[in-house]
Amino acid sequence: MSRIGKKPVELPSGVSANLSGQTIEVKGPKATHSFTATDDVTIAIEDNVVTVTPRGKSKRARQQWGMSRTVVANMVKGVTEGFKKELEIVGVGYRAQMQGNILKLALGYSHDVDFEVPKGVTVTCPKQTEIVVEGDDAQLVGQVAANIREWRSPEPYKGKGIRYKGEFIFRKEGKKK
Structure with missing residues (x-):
């Protein structure tokens, strides 16, 4: 189990996220970033919180789980603070x-x-x-x-x-x- 992957990514005020398929786009006051996740993980947005969950229990799915969550968290931090x-x-x-x-x-x-x-x-x-x-x-x-x-x-x-x-x-x- 990924300890990093379990943590949800909260969207601060002024930041919006759109999900289309496996691509998430984060817009903020500084910039706009997008990331396309692999098919090994599922990304969901509910109540200004982004969650990443693995599809299956394979080693690759667990690796992509933590990495995808970190990329989304870095995008949120980048568009707000830099x-x-x-x-x-x-x-x-x-x-x-x-x-x-x-x-x-x-x-x-x-x-x-x-x-x-x-x-x-x-x-x-x-x-x-x-x-x-x-x-x-x-x-x-x-x-x-x-x-x-x-x-x-x-x-x-x-x-x-x-x-x-x-x-x-x-x-x-x-x-x-």
Whole structure:
């Protein structure tokens, strides 16, 4: 039994959901999102509450049950609050700045890295060593943050690189004489 799948998703005021077949569409003040569930689950909307139930007891149906419920919950959160990932840049001379739709990163390479920000996501740099990725799609926000981090992921000896805010980097001891 899926503990996550059992929980109903409540629709806050200002959010509406429409169901047509296996496709659910969620409209809110920030955006509109839709999701088509597999035939392994059943989605129902009653009294501003969305419930997801599995069809059958197969392993795939139970997997899709929790995943589908989480996707619907993320859509509801995305159209009301939105999602946010914060990144920190650690290293001498490492910095970031926005120029229009392009994030310019100086990461110790012989050239600056130009990262083009996709549509549906806003990237801001409150400081030269901070990057904030915001948007209404959880998957897209996480993917953009991961792509930025990939340019210089933190190394274990000095801890230099791009890390998520609050991320713990396991540090290694250097060579001894």
